[in-house]
Amino acid sequence: MTASQQPPHTSAADPAVTTEGPPPVPTARPFKQTERPHPLTPFVRGWLVFVALAIGWGREIVTNAGDDQITAGGLTWILPILGIVVVLAAITGFVAWYFTRFVIDDEELRIETGAIFKKSTKIPFERLQSVDIIQPLAARIFGLAELRLDAGNSSTKLRYLSRSKASRLRDYLLTRAHGQQASIRDLDQQAAASVFTDLGITDQPLVKVSQQRLILSFLLSSEWLIPATITIIIVVTTAAFGVVPLALGGLIPLLIGMVSLIWRRVIGMFNFTLAESPRGLRITRGLTNLTSQSVPINRIQGVKVSQPLLWKFLGWHRVDVDILGYAHGDSENNESNASSVLLPVATLEEVELAIGRVLPGFDLDAIELHPSPRRARWVRWFDFWTLRYGWDDRTLITEHGWFTHVRDIVPHAKTQSVRIEQGPLQRQLRLADVGVHTPRGPVNAVAHQLDEQTARELALSQLDRARAARAAERQRRAIEQVRTDDHQGDALLAAFGTGRDQLLGSGGESEVFAIDHDRVLRLYRSRHEAPRRTAAQLQPLYQSWAGCDIGLELPMIFESGERNGRFFTVDRRLSGRNFSGWLQHADMAQRRPALISFLDATERLQQLPSPVPGFARLIGDDAPQQFGTLVELLSSMLRGPLQSSRTQLERDIAGVAEVWNRLHGDLAQRSVVPAMVHGDVCPPNAYLSQGPEGPVVTGMADFSPHTVHADPLLDVAGALIFLELEPYADAAADAAWLEAVAVERHGHEIVRWIDVYRRFYGFYFSNAYAFDSRLYAWCLRQLSR
Amino acid sequence: MEELFAPPSYEWKRLSPKYRSMRQLTSLVVPPILLTIPAVIVGVASGRWWTAGLIWAAAIVIAIVRFGFVGRSWRSWGYVEREDDLYITHGVMFRSLIAVPYGRMQLVEVESGPLERAFGLATVTLKTASPETGARIPGLSPEEATRLRDRLTELGEAHASGL
Numbered sequence: 001m002t003a004s005q006q007p008p009h010t011s012a013a014d015p016a017v018t019t020e021g022p023p024p025v026p027t028a029r030p031f032k033q034t035e036r037p038h039p040l041t042p043f044v045r046g047w048l049v050f051v052a053l054a055i056g057w058g059r060e061i062v063t064n065a066g067d068d069q070i071t072a073g074g075l076t077w078i079l080p081i082l083g084i085v086v087v088l089a090a091i092t093g094f095v096a097w098y099f100t101r102f103v104i105d106d107e108e109l110r111i112e113t114g115a116i117f118k119k120s121t122k123i124p125f126e127r128l129q130s131v132d133i134i135q136p137l138a139a140r141i142f143g144l145a146e147l148r149l150d151a152g153n154s155s156t157k158l159r160y161l162s163r164s165k166a167s168r169l170r171d172y173l174l175t176r177a178h179g180q181q182a183s184i185r186d187l188d189q190q191a192a193a194s195v196f197t198d199l200g201i202t203d204q205p206l207v208k209v210s211q212q213r214l215i216l217s218f219l220l221s222s223e224w225l226i227p228a229t230i231t232i233i234i235v236v237t238t239a240a241f242g243v244v245p246l247a248l249g250g251l252i253p254l255l256i257g258m259v260s261l262i263w264r265r266v267i268g269m270f271n272f273t274l275a276e277s278p279r280g281l282r283i284t285r286g287l288t289n290l291t292s293q294s295v296p297i298n299r300i301q302g303v304k305v306s307q308p309l310l311w312k313f314l315g316w317h318r319v320d321v322d323i324l325g326y327a328h329g330d331s332e333n334n335e336s337n338a339s340s341v342l343l344p345v346a347t348l349e350e351v352e353l354a355i356g357r358v359l360p361g362f363d364l365d366a367i368e369l370h371p372s373p374r375r376a377r378w379v380r381w382f383d384f385w386t387l388r389y390g391w392d393d394r395t396l397i398t399e400h401g402w403f404t405h406v407r408d409i410v411p412h413a414k415t416q417s418v419r420i421e422q423g424p425l426q427r428q429l430r431l432a433d434v435g436v437h438t439p440r441g442p443v444n445a446v447a448h449q450l451d452e453q454t455a456r457e458l459a460l461s462q463l464d465r466a467r468a469a470r471a472a473e474r475q476r477r478a479i480e481q482v483r484t485d486d487h488q489g490d491a492l493l494a495a496f497g498t499g500r501d502q503l504l505g506s507g508g509e510s511e512v513f514a515i516d517h518d519r520v521l522r523l524y525r526s527r528h529e530a531p532r533r534t535a536a537q538l539q540p541l542y543q544s545w546a547g548c549d550i551g552l553e554l555p556m557i558f559e560s561g562e563r564n565g566r567f568f569t570v571d572r573r574l575s576g577r578n579f580s581g582w583l584q585h586a587d588m589a590q591r592r593p594a595l596i597s598f599l600d601a602t603e604r605l606q607q608l609p610s611p612v613p614g615f616a617r618l619i620g621d622d623a624p625q626q627f628g629t630l631v632e633l634l635s636s637m638l639r640g641p642l643q644s645s646r647t648q649l650e651r652d653i654a655g656v657a658e659v660w661n662r663l664h665g666d667l668a669q670r671s672v673v674p675a676m677v678h679g680d681v682c683p684p685n686a687y688l689s690q691g692p693e694g695p696v697v698t699g700m701a702d703f704s705p706h707t708v709h710a711d712p713l714l715d716v717a718g719a720l721i722f723l724e725l726e727p728y729a730d731a732a733a734d735a736a737w738l739e740a741v742a743v744e745r746h747g748h749e750i751v752r753w754i755d756v757y758r759r760f761y762g763f764y765f766s767n768a769y770a771f772d773s774r775l776y777a778w779c780l781r782q783l784s785r
Numbered sequence: 786m787e788e789l790f791a792p793p794s795y796e797w798k799r800l801s802p803k804y805r806s807m808r809q810l811t812s813l814v815v816p817p818i819l820l821t822i823p824a825v826i827v828g829v830a831s832g833r834w835w836t837a838g839l840i841w842a843a844a845i846v847i848a849i850v851r852f853g854f855v856g857r858s859w860r861s862w863g864y865v866e867r868e869d870d871l872y873i874t875h876g877v878m879f880r881s882l883i884a885v886p887y888g889r890m891q892l893v894e895v896e897s898g899p900l901e902r903a904f905g906l907a908t909v910t911l912k913t914a915s916p917e918t919g920a921r922i923p924g925l926s927p928e929e930a931t932r933l934r935d936r937l938t939e940l941g942e943a944h945a946s947g948l
Contacts, residue, residue, distance in 0.1 A: 328860075415886075417884060417917075418884075419883040435917065437917040459884065463869075463870060463886065466886060467886060470888055
């Protein structure tokens with residue numbers, strides 16, 4: 001069935017390669033060379049005019065040969081007009097071509113057009129959603145192709161380029177659109193695509209639709225058979241009464257509709273091939289105009305599998321997809337425009353293959369379908385037995401129709417909104433429809449005629465499923481973002497002469513790489529403004545401490561900046577090794593003295609001077625921000641995290657409001673002289689060196705928005721309780737032991753305050769539910785004590 | 786019956802009573818005005834003015850029937866802001882309940898035509914990527930409409946997720 005009717009792909013012997021100009025020489029490429037489209041462009045754009053000219057000229061010769069002077073004389077006045085039209089068209093075509101320039105290189109994609117009103121379109125590579133190649137017949141004859149670039153809701157055309165150049169640029173642009181670095185020079189050597197299918201060498205055809213199948217399926221499709229039958233009936237009946245002309249008013253629109261149907265469904269879908277390229281799915285199709293279209297899988301919003309009645313006997317299906325932004329205007333399945341057809345006709349195996357690519361892991365048969373209740377026959381007497389719906393954890397399916405059986409599949413993550421509807425008759429029967437809305441396109445998922453109770457459950461549970469799917473999608477995107485960031489990060493690392501193997505440590509906000517003995521590169525993960533501001537506030541704070549010796553190495557920021565879209569700072573490298581890493585391998589005899597030095601270091605931090613007196617936040621929005629009392633400061637610190645975690649906490653802890661009130665009541669009783677508080681004294685932020693009597697903590701890094709001028713006990717408590725989070729076996733036992741040491745030093749009443757601050761930190765880090773389940777579990781433990 | 790369209794464990798917020806007054810006015814005034822033109826044309830064309838009278842009578846009947854339904858139609862409207870989505874219900878004969886997740890809202894519009902302005906009313910429309918959504922709340926007081934718009938925009942940003 002899928003046997004290819006096309007010649008095998010040839011690249012070197014391909015005539016397209018020989019008809020174009022000399023290939024660009026990489027060494028001769030100067031800076032920012034703008035290019036014009038192919039010089040034949042004006043001719044191709046003036047194609048219709050040339051055709052008209054050729055026909056007129058041809059007719060003149062014919063009539064002259066037939067010695068009919070009157071006709072020839074009649075033509076003579078048409079010819080000058082034709083000539084003027086052609087010249088005008090040629091001039092406009094030439095002017096448009098002459099003033100069109102484009103740049104596609106490693107830095108940018110820019111297209112400049114317009115003779116009088118200049119227009120320069122610059123499209124960021126990441127914004128490109130799809131790059132299609134379209135070859136109208138005229139362009140095909142000259143070996144040219146149009147490049148259509150979709151970004152956001154706008155579509156930019158670049159016409160015409162030589163076919164091989166267009167396909168090279170397409171590959172390059174798609175590579176860049178996927179966030180990967182590539183140089184355009186690497187692609188210059190790539191082989192050109194086949195003339196007939198425009199499939200690249202690297203493309204792996206998944207499904208090919210043979211001409212026979214396409215034509216047979218078209219002849220058997222309901223959309224063809226209905227107008228065809230009506231036409232025949234009209235012609236036969238009117239012919240029987242000898243009044244055919246009377247029916248013309250109805251016949252002509254019907255015929256026009258049928259021709260346009262043939263054009264869209266047969267000519268436009270000729271040689272249809274769905275292929276897998278390294279950049280996702282690609283569709284090539286068309287008899288006269290060849291269209292090569294990439295299918296942006298992440299923009300697919302729904303899938304529709306339909307089967308006209310007669311196809312059932314041949315086991316054929318048709319697959320359409322909703323692609324975001326494709327159905328703008330009413331150019332539905334226009335021959336040269338991007339279409340929503342994924343497969344015009346395919347067997348069940350091919351359908352499953354294609355759907356498997358579009359919705360990975362989706363299994364059409366695995367979803368249990370529920371029929372509508374029998375009483376639906378009073379409303380949907382014509383197709384009540386075909387109504388079905390079902391869902392699994394990723395998609396919702398609805399089915400209806402027997403004349404054309406339609407299955408609509410909507411991934412939960414793409415659900416826009418949900419509607420329950422009920423008409424008067426349905427109300428008598430206690431039935432209702434549930435519609436799941438997707439963006440504009442062929443998919444229209446409605447579960448018809450459900451029992452009221454079922455309808456309500458389906459609608460409400462669909463909202464929950466959609467919400468869960470959106471959350472999962474966000475997470476997946478965040479991970480992908482990190483991957484892209486990693487990629488850009490690598491280039492930055494290389495610029496500082498370091499690399500991934502020099503990773504010293506990584507936390508939620510940043511990763512740290514060694515540059516040399518004295519410096520580290522801190523690469524921030526987030527793309528937000530926050531790290532920039534934090535660094536700008538930390539730099540003077542660190543500087544103000546440069547002169548004070550508290551027997552601890554403190555961090556410094558030497559330099560900060562942004563490169564490749566990533567914010568970075570160059571920091572002082574603290575000597576020694578990371579305390580957290582060391583703890584995991586040290587035995588108890590070594591650990592205990594080191595932990596005591598950790599407690600010492602924590603207490604020494606209190607001696608650092610604060611830039612402002614009183615209770616204050618030193619880093620963050622509006623910092624330094626002063627507060628009258630400790631409670632006010634700590635409440636302000638909790639406000640941010642609680643905003644996002646409040647609902648979650650209410651779900652997870654029964655009496656969380658009571659815990660919250662108790663914390664505030666306790667804190668109100670605390671009276672203390674404020675001192676410097678690091679806010680996040682934990683082993684990953686501490687550095688350990690070999691002292692005269694064994695390893696001791698000699699450095700404390702990573703002051704942050706947690707840093708405040710407040711109760712010094714906050715850090716002492718933090719040092720003990722964050723130790724529990726360390727990933728080694730005896731961490732909890734060590735924490736309890738260190739707590740006993742601290743109690744011995746500071747007196748028994750601190751037991752109460754450590755307990756209070758456990759609850760404080762439990763709230764403070766509770767927004768971890770969104771990104772760190774282990775830390776969140778720890779928070780819940782603190783709050784439930 | 787009512788349960789099908791009730792929001793889970795929330796109370797519907799209703800429309801402003803002024804909206805009912807506005808609909809009562811339009812239901813009484815619009816049909817006679819609309820049907821006057823055909824009535825006059827028929828009367829002039831045929832010369833039989835009693836047909837024009839019949840059309841007029843029909844207009845009056847339509848106006849009265851519509852007037853009678855305004856109260857029920859007004860009562861059928863309701864909306865509620867839930868944690869993650871907005872519910873809107875309306876319709877007497879054909880009832881519907883639409884739920885729009887905040888994360889899917891692309892646009893929140895407040896409109897107020899001349900008549901609505903005269904009654905001190907405004908309409909809030911929510912747009913998602915789907916044209917089928919068609920979520921619209923008419924007959925809100927301008928303060929409530931602005932509050933709703935600001936709140937929905939804020940929630941939309943907080944819940945925003947890519948398509």
